[in-house]
Amino acid sequence: MTTLPRSTDLFVIGGGPAGLAGALAARRRGLDVTLADASVPPIDKACGEGIMPDGLAAAGALGLPLDASAGHPFRGISFHEGNTSVEAPFPNGSGLGLRRTALHESMVTVAREAGVRLAWGTRVSGISPEGVTAGGQLVRARWIAGADGGNSPVRRWAGLEACHHESRRYGFRRHYRIAPWSEFMEIHWGDACQLYITPVAASEVCVVLITRDPRRRLEDALPGFPEVARRLSAAQATNLQRGGVTASRRLQAVCRGNVALVGDASGSVDAITGEGLCLLFQQATALADALAAGDLSLYQAEHRRIGRRPEWMAFMMLLLDQRRSLRQRAIGAMAARPRLFAGMLATHVGALSPAASLTNGLALGWRMLTAGSL
């Protein structure tokens, strides 16, 4: 068990991916870093376990090489709606399906080796201008990072709860022992829910249901997706269903005084985007740069910039979730012109300029309009 120090440069509250990434980035800039988490590794969580190519690049920039041999690559994304499907490869490399526990274990190893002081099984019960109360003891800290997840107590303690907007859905995840049947991460659109399927090993897939109904479970939804149900009927589920809340939340501010929020604590985009991990890797680098400069306002500005594209994509995906005829029209149009889907995917992973993204969006809109009335 790690003994907590009397003081530290940066105290990170929460040792999920955001806390570990933030701690690692700050440590690499020479800060003395202490991290505490109430749980012990490897920490699991309901997650689609897909990391997009831009997320892998952001992890690489942190000095966090994610070992492809620990997971399973995927070439791109496919959308499925009724009998209509469309797929496109990523224009900038592969994505990686990686079990959440494997991701956590590898991040813990890298952070420990970089010299981050890790205190597991240590709950933080409060913060003050002097520092952090962890495991009942005061640790003085120049900076405090709240990486304590979507339900962040630090956000509350620091008075950073004010939101521009917030909505919630529910995600239920389960693993099945079966060889991935596609080189793509699949998103299956249904009424008021989606299933998405990520290959995570040569003989395992991760299946997630995302819905607005907290009582709905995978077994309730599967009959609505006969093709997926047929494949999974021959596969053994390797664990119980794990649920979680996925929030679309944009905060008015992510810093106050010497406190900064990172990861889901600092706001989030709906899980259907698969961008949560990419966002928090990018935020971690931005936070460490701001700490090194001694100016958290730099982080505030960079956090806003990083969030814009995923928020826009999440808005579009949630529109498709809520409007069936719009969704059918959009997926039909993209299936007829797959390069429109490829353009959307390139926008999603940040590989298309804003002007080219706009042109692609207009072309898609035009195709939807000229294919009939909505």
Ligand SMILES: Cc1cc2nc3c(=O)[nH]c(=O)nc-3n(C[C@H](O)[C@H](O)[C@H](O)COP(=O)(O)OP(=O)(O)OC[C@H]3O[C@@H](n4cnc5c(N)ncnc54)[C@H](O)[C@@H]3O)c2cc1C
């Ligand atoms: C259903 C679902 C599917 C998703 N699919 C994907 C996907 O495919 N790809 C993707 O990139 N993203 C996905 N996401 C998003 C991604 O999982 C999150 O963005 C990511 O887990 C956020 O990590 P975090 O470190 O901010 O928070 P968390 O992982 O929630 O970690 C917070 C940590 O803080 C600790 N903590 C809390 N309070 C305290 C306290 N008082 N003291 C000490 N410790 C404390 C907790 O123990 C926890 O370990 C998905 C999310 C959901 C819900």
